[in-house]
Amino acid sequence: KNEVEQSPQNLTAQEGEFITINCSYSVGISALHWLQQHPGGGIVSLFMLSSGKKKHGRLIATINIQEKHSSLHITASHPRDSAVYICAVRTGNQFYFGTGTSLTVIP
Amino acid sequence: EPEVTQTPSHQVTQMGQEVILRCVPISNHLYFYWYRQILGQKVEFLVSFYNNEISEKSEIFDDQFSVERPDGSNFTLKIRSTKLEDSAMYFCASRSLGAAGANVLTFGAGSRLTVL
Numbered sequence: 001k002n003e004v005e006q007s008p009q010n011l012t013a014q015e016g017e018f019i020t021i022n023c024s025y026s027v028g029i030s031a032l033h034w035l036q037q038h039p040g041g042g043i044v045s046l047f048m049l050s051s052g053k054k055k056h057g058r059l060i061a062t063i064n065i066q067e068k069h070s071s072l073h074i075t076a077s078h079p080r081d082s083a084v085y086i087c088a089v090r091t092g093n094q095f096y097f098g099t100g101t102s103l104t105v106i107p
Numbered sequence: 108e109p110e111v112t113q114t115p116s117h118q119v120t121q122m123g124q125e126v127i128l129r130c131v132p133i134s135n136h137l138y139f140y141w142y143r144q145i146l147g148q149k150v151e152f153l154v155s156f157y158n159n160e161i162s163e164k165s166e167i168f169d170d171q172f173s174v175e176r177p178d179g180s181n182f183t184l185k186i187r188s189t190k191l192e193d194s195a196m197y198f199c200a201s202r203s204l205g206a207a208g209a210n211v212l213t214f215g216a217g218s219r220l221t222v223l
Contacts, residue, residue: 033212042214094165095155097149100150
């Protein structure tokens, strides 16, 4: 069973497009993390959310605790945004990961 | 900017051998984690460590695996008798305990383990 579901699995966008990646989860959570995994494999934490909305530059993350759903938005997408975006939920001190969304932004 | 350091970056070992992967978390972080990612698959949680003991562990983290914080800085993952299916990238991460916005996970660059 998958405690965390992401959609879409793959996404190709033209430079400048607005992008949305969705995450649904089935467990009670302490927090939700959005991660970015670069083609070389390194992982960077983008956001940690327990409620509401956060913004950092062109990235916006929202969470709806009642609906157990989070979205990651990228405004004015750029080829350097090409990466795998991973949703991970933390329950206590245990993590469950989504399978990731592979984003390719074409110039 | 503080970072999590992992060594080695790549280790090749024979099946049945013991392997120790090392991590130096960020110094003022309190929670430490090991994850693994088999090639082409999703990241999987292995274990969390807090206050010098295991906090939570997954089904993957069986008796083959152990973690230690032998001194104030290092955090190690030991695999006692490696199997082919242990081949993966192993990520260490640490997390602070602080106000919202400071409570961010920081990942190491990973240690790639290849079991032959």
